[in-house]
Amino acid sequence: MRNRLLFWLTAALLLPGAILAHTGRISGRVIDVKSREPIPGANVMIQGTVLGANSDAEGRFSINSLAPGNYELRVSAVGYLVFNRRGIALTADQTVTLDVTLEPTLIESGEVVVTASKRRQSLEDSPTSVGVMTTRELAQKNQVYLDRVLEHASGVNFIGSQINIRGSSGYNYGAGSRVLMLIDGVPVMPGDSGDIKWSMVPASQVDHVEIVKGAGSALYGSSALGGVVNVITKEASANPVTHVRFSAGFYDKPLYAEWRWTDRLLHFDDLDVDHSRRIGKSNVMVALGRHQSTGYAQNGWYQRLNGLFKWQRQLTPKANLTLSSNFETNDNGTGLMWRSQSEALSVAPEAIGDKVKSDKFGFNLFHRWAASSRFALNTRLSYFRNFWKNYFHDNLNASQANRIGLEIQGDYQFSNINALTFGTEESWDIVESGLVGDHTQYVISGYIQNERRLLAGLALTLGARYDLQRVDTGFQDENLSPKVGLVWHARPWLSLRGSSGSGFRAASMSERFSNSVYSGLQLIPNPDLKSETAWSHEAGATLILLPMLSLDISTFRSDYWDLIEPEPTVTQEIQFTNVTRARISGIETGLRLQPGIPGLSLQSAYTWMDPRDLELDQTLAYRPRQISQTTLLYTAGPFEISADYRYISRLDNVKLYPSEDRVAQKTLDLHLTWHYRDWSLSGHINNARNHNHTQMERTLQPIRSYMLTLSGTI
Amino acid sequence: MRIAPLALLLGLLLLACDDESGIKPPSQLSGFTGTITFTGKWPEDTDQIRLAAALRFPPSTIADVLLGEALPVGGDSLHYTFYTDPVALQAVGVVWKEKGQGWDATNIIGYYFPTENHLTPGAVTISRKDEMIQDIDITCDLTKVKRRVNSAIGGMLRVQGAWPPGASKVVVAASTAPLLPTSLLDLFFSFPIDAGFDSTRYIISVQPGTYKLVAALVIEESQSIGLESIKGAYYSFSGIKIINPETKKLDVDLNLIFPAGSAKAETRDSQTGPRSLQHRRGE
Numbered sequence: 001m002r003n004r005l006l007f008w009l010t011a012a013l014l015l016p017g018a019i020l021a022h023t024g025r026i027s028g029r030v031i032d033v034k035s036r037e038p039i040p041g042a043n044v045m046i047q048g049t050v051l052g053a054n055s056d057a058e059g060r061f062s063i064n065s066l067a068p069g070n071y072e073l074r075v076s077a078v079g080y081l082v083f084n085r086r087g088i089a090l091t092a093d094q095t096v097t098l099d100v101t102l103e104p105t106l107i108e109s110g111e112v113v114v115t116a117s118k119r120r121q122s123l124e125d126s127p128t129s130v131g132v133m134t135t136r137e138l139a140q141k142n143q144v145y146l147d148r149v150l151e152h153a154s155g156v157n158f159i160g161s162q163i164n165i166r167g168s169s170g171y172n173y174g175a176g177s178r179v180l181m182l183i184d185g186v187p188v189m190p191g192d193s194g195d196i197k198w199s200m201v202p203a204s205q206v207d208h209v210e211i212v213k214g215a216g217s218a219l220y221g222s223s224a225l226g227g228v229v230n231v232i233t234k235e236a237s238a239n240p241v242t243h244v245r246f247s248a249g250f251y252d253k254p255l256y257a258e259w260r261w262t263d264r265l266l267h268f269d270d271l272d273v274d275h276s277r278r279i280g281k282s283n284v285m286v287a288l289g290r291h292q293s294t295g296y297a298q299n300g301w302y303q304r305l306n307g308l309f310k311w312q313r314q315l316t317p318k319a320n321l322t323l324s325s326n327f328e329t330n331d332n333g334t335g336l337m338w339r340s341q342s343e344a345l346s347v348a349p350e351a352i353g354d355k356v357k358s359d360k361f362g363f364n365l366f367h368r369w370a371a372s373s374r375f376a377l378n379t380r381l382s383y384f385r386n387f388w389k390n391y392f393h394d395n396l397n398a399s400q401a402n403r404i405g406l407e408i409q410g411d412y413q414f415s416n417i418n419a420l421t422f423g424t425e426e427s428w429d430i431v432e433s434g435l436v437g438d439h440t441q442y443v444i445s446g447y448i449q450n451e452r453r454l455l456a457g458l459a460l461t462l463g464a465r466y467d468l469q470r471v472d473t474g475f476q477d478e479n480l481s482p483k484v485g486l487v488w489h490a491r492p493w494l495s496l497r498g499s500s501g502s503g504f505r506a507a508s509m510s511e512r513f514s515n516s517v518y519s520g521l522q523l524i525p526n527p528d529l530k531s532e533t534a535w536s537h538e539a540g541a542t543l544i545l546l547p548m549l550s551l552d553i554s555t556f557r558s559d560y561w562d563l564i565e566p567e568p569t570v571t572q573e574i575q576f577t578n579v580t581r582a583r584i585s586g587i588e589t590g591l592r593l594q595p596g597i598p599g600l601s602l603q604s605a606y607t608w609m610d611p612r613d614l615e616l617d618q619t620l621a622y623r624p625r626q627i628s629q630t631t632l633l634y635t636a637g638p639f640e641i642s643a644d645y646r647y648i649s650r651l652d653n654v655k656l657y658p659s660e661d662r663v664a665q666k667t668l669d670l671h672l673t674w675h676y677r678d679w680s681l682s683g684h685i686n687n688a689r690n691h692n693h694t695q696m697e698r699t700l701q702p703i704r705s706y707m708l709t710l711s712g713t714i
Numbered sequence: 715m716r717i718a719p720l721a722l723l724l725g726l727l728l729l730a731c732d733d734e735s736g737i738k739p740p741s742q743l744s745g746f747t748g749t750i751t752f753t754g755k756w757p758e759d760t761d762q763i764r765l766a767a768a769l770r771f772p773p774s775t776i777a778d779v780l781l782g783e784a785l786p787v788g789g790d791s792l793h794y795t796f797y798t799d800p801v802a803l804q805a806v807g808v809v810w811k812e813k814g815q816g817w818d819a820t821n822i823i824g825y826y827f828p829t830e831n832h833l834t835p836g837a838v839t840i841s842r843k844d845e846m847i848q849d850i851d852i853t854c855d856l857t858k859v860k861r862r863v864n865s866a867i868g869g870m871l872r873v874q875g876a877w878p879p880g881a882s883k884v885v886v887a888a889s890t891a892p893l894l895p896t897s898l899l900d901l902f903f904s905f906p907i908d909a910g911f912d913s914t915r916y917i918i919s920v921q922p923g924t925y926k927l928v929a930a931l932v933i934e935e936s937q938s939i940g941l942e943s944i945k946g947a948y949y950s951f952s953g954i955k956i957i958n959p960e961t962k963k964l965d966v967d968l969n970l971i972f973p974a975g976s977a978k979a980e981t982r983d984s985q986t987g988p989r990s991l992q993h994r995r996g997e
Contacts, residue, residue, distance in 0.1 A: 255732055258739045339783065340797065342739045350762065350784055394761060395814060523816075634722050643726050658777055659769070659801070663736050670726050688729065692736035700737065 023317075023373075024090040027062035028098035030055045030075055039102060041135070041207070041235075042077035043112035045120060048416030050376040052120050057239050064317040066373050068092050075100045076112055076122065078134045105547075114185070115210040115230040117449065117461070118219050118421050119411050127461050127485025127499040129540055129554050129588070131155070131211040138203050140633065140642055142671060142684055142709055144247070144270050144291055146209065146231065147198040152629050153211050154590050154605030157648050159622050159695045161198060165213050166556060167584045167611045168226020171622040171696050172566050175576065176508035178532075180216070180223040182230040184324065186364050189223060190386035191401035191429030192436055194508030196229075197386070200328050200360055202289045204245050204272035205308045207234045214536035214556065215503025218463045218483035221425065221445050225503040225534050226558070233324070236285035236310045237276035242714040245272040249707030251296040254345055255690050261298045261346045268293035268705075274308070282313040295333065296703050297345040299352060302332035322366040330358045334390075337698035341661065344692070344700045350393045358388035374414070378423075380407040397516055399433035401509075417453035421463075422446075429509070435523075436513035440472045443506075449483075457489035461499075469506050469531075477531050479504040493544040497554075503534040507564055511576035524575045532578065534560045548594035557585040565621075566655075582620050584611045599635040604628070619652035622696065640673040657697040665693040665701070679712030744840050745797040746847040750808060750824065752790055754856035760787050761813040763854075765796050766822065771805035771835055771938050772885050774906045779819040781809070796850075800842060804938045805835035808852055810859045818862075824854030825898055832897035834940040858899045860921055863959035867966055868917035871907070871930060871946075875972030881909040882935040886916045886968065888954075889927040906933070916968075922961065924953035930968050946970040 030042040038059025045052040046063055049071070053061045068091050075083040080102035090096055111134070116126040123130055131153045141149045150156055150163060157164050159171040169178040176194040180187060183201060190197070209231050216224035248269040254260055274287035289306040311323040333355045335347030347354075365381040382405040389398040409423035429441040449463030464482040483501035490496055507529035514523035540554030563580035586609035593602045611623035619625075626649040633642040648665040668689050673682035683706075690704040750765075765782035773779050782796050785808075796806075806826040811817055828836040838850055867888050886904040889895040902925075904918040909932065918928075927950075931943035946968045954963050 255734065255736075256739050341737070342743075342797065344737065344739070348783060641723055641726065643729075655775075656777055659799075661737055666733065666735070668729060670729075672723065688726075689731065689733035691733040692738065694737060 023064065024066045024068060024092060025062060025064050025095040026066060026071065026073065026088065026090065026098065027060070027095060028100055030059045030061065030077065030100045030102060032080075033101040033103045039077050039080070042075055042080075042100075042102070043120070044100075045074045045076075045112070046373065047072040047074055048413060049373040050119070050411040050413050050419075051370055051373055054235065057237050057241065065370050066090055068094075073098065073100075074122070075102065077102055078111055078132075078136065079104060081105050082122075113210050114232070115182070115212050115228055116216075117451065118185075118409060118423075119419070124489070124495050124542060125459065125487055127459075127487050127497050128216070128501070129155075129213040129497075129538060129552075129556075131213065133209040133211070135208055138206060138208070139711075140631075140640070140671065140673075141203075141644065141669075142247070142682060142707075143203055145198050146201065146203055146206065149203055150209065150211065150229065151646060152631065152644055153209075154629060155213060155588050155607045155627060156211065157624060157627050157695075160699065161196065163196065163229065164623070165211065165227035166558070166586065166588070166607065167609045167620070167623040168558065170565075170620060172511075172564070172576070173574070175510035175514065175566070176505065176564065177223055178226040178505055180220050180228045182220075182228065183326070183362065184233055184322075184364065184366070185230060186362075186380055186382040186384075187220075187223070187403075187405065187427070188362060188384055189403075190360075190384070191403045191441065191509060192386070192399050192431045192433050193401075193510045194223065197328075197360060199291075199302075199304055199330060200306070200362075201231055201233065201308070201326060202270075202272055202291065202306050204243070204289065205233055205274065205287045205306070205326075207232045214499065214538055214558065215481070215483075215501045215534050217467075217479070217481035217503040218465050218501050219421075219447055219449060221447075221465060221467045221481070222443065222469070222479075222504060222506040222531070225505040225532065225560075233308060233310065234274070234276075234285065234287075236283035236312050238278040238283050240275075240277040242273065242275045243711070244714065245709065245711040246270070247707055247709035249684070249705050251702075252690060252704040252706070254703055255692060258342055259345045261343070264294065266294045266296055268707075282311055284312075285310040296705070297335065297338075297347075297700060299333035299335035299347045299354060302330065304331075305329045318371065319367065319369045323364070324366075325361075325363045327362070328358075328360045330356075330360075332356055334392075338700060341698075344698075345703075354390075354392045356388055356390045358386065360387075361385045374412060376411045378407075378409040378411070380405070380409075382406075395516065397434040399431065399435050401433070402430045404428045404430075419451045420448070421451075422448040431509050433509070435516045436509045436525075437515070439509055439513060441469065441509065443467060443469045459487045461485035461487075467504070467506075471512070471527075473527055475512075475527060477506060479506075479531055479533070495542045496539075497541070498539045500535065500537045503536065504531045505564075506531045507576065511564055514576075526575050526577055529564060529576060530562050530578050532560065532562045532564050534558050548596070550592045552588075552590040554588050555586070556588065557583065559583050579615065580620075581614045582612060583614055584609055584620070584623070586610060597634075601633050602630070603633075604630040613653075621653045621655045622651060623653075624649045624651055638675045640671070640675070642671045642673075644669040644671075654697055660697060662697075663693050665695070666691045667701075678714075679710070682709045682711075683707070684709065740797065740799060740843075742844040743797055744800060744843050744845050745795060746806070746838055746840065746850045747793070747795040748826075748848070748850035748852065750785070750792050750794055750852045750854060752854045752856055756788055756856055757859055759813045759861075760810065760859075761815075762811045763787055763823070764809055764811070764817075765794060766807050766809040766819055767796065767798065767801075767803045767838070768805040768807075768819075768835075769801065769803060770936075772883075772903050772906055772933075773819060774883065776819060781817065781819070795846075798840060800840045800845070803838045803840075806838050806850055806852070807835070808854050812859070812861055815862045818860070820903060821860045822899070823856060823858050824852045826850050826852050831940070832899075833895065834938060835898060837938065855899055860902075861959070863919065863921060865920055865922060865956045865959050865961045866917050866964065867902075867920050867925060867928060867954060867956070868904075868915060868962070868964040869966040869968065870913055871911075871916050871968050871970065872913040873911065873970045873972065877909055878932075878972055880934045881932050882937075883907060883933040884909055884930055884970070885933060885939070886918055886928060886930050888918050888920050888925045889929070890923050890925060892926070894927065917964070920956055922956045922958055924955050926950055926953045928954070928966050928968065930970055932970070 042055040111123040181196040212228040251266040272289040276285040287308040295301045308326045339346040363383045367379045370376045384403045405427040407425040412420040445467040447465035485499035536558040538556045560582040562578035588607045607627040611620035628647040670685045767780040770778045807822040826836040883906040887901040891900040928948040930946040
């Protein structure tokens with residue numbers, strides 16, 4: 001037995017090396033065809049292999065370990081037309097050097113995503129809808145935290161801090177999320193609450209964000225019930241570079257004098273600095289951020305400190321290692337609900353001074369070994385710790401959640417038309433909490449997905465994942481999550497896609513074991529909560545109608561079983577129970593238009609949904625029927641003017657105070673930016689029309705604020 | 715073309731005028747006001763008291779209860795004002811909160827009773843945006859506070875016959891009164907159960923004490939409760955003894971018997987309420 005193990009280990013280590021003793025290399029530079037400037041961050045992929053690279057700050061790229069043969073190179077960058085070159089002949093030990101010139105386009109295209117299939121693929125090859133918030137969009141929105149950026153993504157809305165993708169989540173008091181959040185592919189949901197901590201990674205440390213819509217448990221397991229948000233942080237650059245961003249601003253007076261709760265000027269400021277350089281054979285980045293605000297509402301203040309460290313090293317021509325670590329310390333006031341509608345920005349007198357202190361720490365180790373041009377093995381080891389302590393007038397509580405994760409993923413490209421992704425994932429949650437008690441939880445899973453091109457332009461994806469969850473109380477739950485997807489590039493201007501996938505979410509420890517008082521609400525445990533499950537179906541089409549007009553249309557339907565909802569009892573206790581059978585169906589459209597005026601572009605999205613609670617035959621609570629986002633951008637020389645408008649229809653149904661006023665959310669943000677060399681100065685008016693609305697009962701959303709931002713590169 | 719960016723900027727700034735279509739403070743103040751008088755000694759574990767107004771009584775969810783702001787504790791009486799939009803309230807009371815525990819809207823220490831009938835809470839209806847109803851006075855008995863306990867009375871609730879139309883909920887109440895209850899403050903209520911079942915379990919969280927009467931009350935849609943709501947009862951002269959905060963008596967079964975024809979009779983005359991047989995299972 002031992003000898004057999006040794007044989008396989010030796011074979012695994014030596015065989016790829018023997019196969020790949022003589023390989024070639026394709027390298028080159030990506031530049032703008034007009035300006036001849038280098039294009040950093042372009043995605044370079046060798047079609048039919050697992051190999052690819054991103055261009056560096058000087059536009060250079062290099063792809064090693066290519067066996068002799070003929071290759072097709074595909075280069076894409078946001079804002080440019082895709083570049084394809086076939087028939088690149090490579091012999092053993094040869095280096096082919098290519099200069100790739102990309103042609104700018106006003107219709108944004110060329111995005112490469114990594115989340116939909118757990119591997120690098122073109123956005124148009126994804127069978128499920130994927131939204132991408134690009135580096136440029138992140139800069140244009142100029143928000144400190146990602147939740148304020150993601151609310152501009154199509155089909156996305158927030159209820160408090162809970163993200164809804166096509167109405168998936170509703171609101172459950174922050175106990176568990178139906179959307180999975182990843183940072184660089186690693187889940188970062190605390191083991192106790194299982195919710196998303198948006199303040200953990202400031203937007204300034206982010207390269208781009210991918211939003212996969214619909215159930216994604218076939219690859220990601222629990223929580224990917226309504227979708228996946230993958231935050232891709234910035235790469236460490238080899239060239240010494242420092243980015244600085246400083247912003248400061250203040251809140252306007254409330255629209256109504258009755259709501260004024262202080263004579264002080266309510267203000268906020270943010271400072272983010274990151275530095276990258278090459279040290280020895282490694283690229284290193286260090287980022288630090290300090291963010292503080294008085295808040296616009298009483299008890300809405302916060303003080304936060306963030307850090308990110310990234311170390312990347314090419315260990316061998318075939319292997320690279322990335323070590324990243326991030327932390328956040330957070331001290332913030334908290335007020336669950338307003339004092340009254342007459343004093344909508346004040347909290348109850350006894351809640352003044354209520355606050356929460358928290359610390360978060362994440363550590364990830366990622367190793368990629370491209371054994372050959374057809375096989376790569378990715379290993380991720382992660383640790384995430386979340387500690388919080390509350391100082392509420394009616395209770396003191398603390399919780400510490402530790403999560404250790406290990407994932408081993410293989411990418412095998414059988415042939416140019418057949419790609420296999422498979423892997424195993426394990427996670428351990430260890431929680432010591434005054435809220436949920438001391439518990440441990442273990443999840444083991446395995447997944448496999450095959451993507452095969454059937455005919456010219458037609459690709460079929462089949463996959464499934466099995467998850468087994470064990471809780472220390474003896475509770476055990478298992479889920480099998482299959483998926484199927486089809487993409488057909490019917491015409492150069494038309495792509496069709498369809499997918500069906502299942503999803504599940506295991507109850508968080510907060511939902512299962514909470515036994516405490518939270519802002520006056522008594523939470524009581526329910527240890528036997530089952531996982532909630534879903535099936536999502538989608539059919540969509542992307543049309544490039546004219547060089548300046550693209551349209552994306554999709555219809556979707558998600559069926560949910562055993563949705564875990566907080567059920568208030570008459571004694572004002574909250575217990576999470578499997579109660580709801582629900583269905584959300586709808587249509588989503590996205591439009592990108594360059595209407596003919598040089599420099600002017602329009603991007604718009606509209607989502608219509610019918611969220612039904614099938615048990616009660618009524619609209620699901622905390623889900624809007626309509627979501628719409630529009631961005632108008634005008635660029636003239638060094639100036640950029642833009643406006644973002646969001647409309648979210650009035651919630652038909654809420655749980656706590658259904659008889660109180662609710663209105664549609666209408667938010668207009670205005671931005672003016674002046675670029676000078678490597679610096680930019682921008683002014684922003686957020687919620688410019690000072691529209692007052694709530695997302696959940698008795699919690700007013702931010703009122704109008706003014707902000708100046710200076711950012712640049714040293 | 716140089717005018718275009720300026721025009722766009724100006725247009726956008728013009729858009730940035732105040733939008734008053736959102737949430738706003740109530741334009742006129744409506745609600746009710748009165749005096750709260752306290753009897754008994756203030757418990758040391760008092761955290762807060764608040765005014766509670768119930769849209770439905772007994773409430774089924776916390777959405778049925780409007781909680782007011784915290785009121786001062788420790789005095790003999792106080793004057794209060796409760797602001798709310800026009801609304802029909804089936805009950806108004808004062809809810810007590812124990813230190814370190816959550817709010818429990820059933821932990822009522824005093825109701826508004828406009829008459830001598832203290833088994834039916836007084837309804838308060840605010841019909842206009844500028845209506846402020848006066849003299850909604852409440853007397854609170856501080857000896858009636860309920861601590862968080864695990865003690866309970868429960869059992870099976872069985873139905874014989876057809877449910878009369880109009881029956882909406884069933885609530886089971888346990889009374890500490892020596893004979894029959896004379897005030898809602900003597901009663902502990904179960905969670906309201908949707909009408910229509912054949913049999914179901916009920917459970918009432920009760921304080922340590924002796925309970926002589928356990929009664930099932932059938933509630934009609936939009937109606938409050940009273941003595942006439944009692945449709946099934948268990949009476950024990952010696953009483954069900956709940957010795958300590960952990961004592962559970964979960965075998966107190968009740969029968970609700972709706973005689974044949976009651977549904978028809980109800981259809982003919984919905985004003986009289988459902989006819990049913992009061993069933994007693996004494997010792």
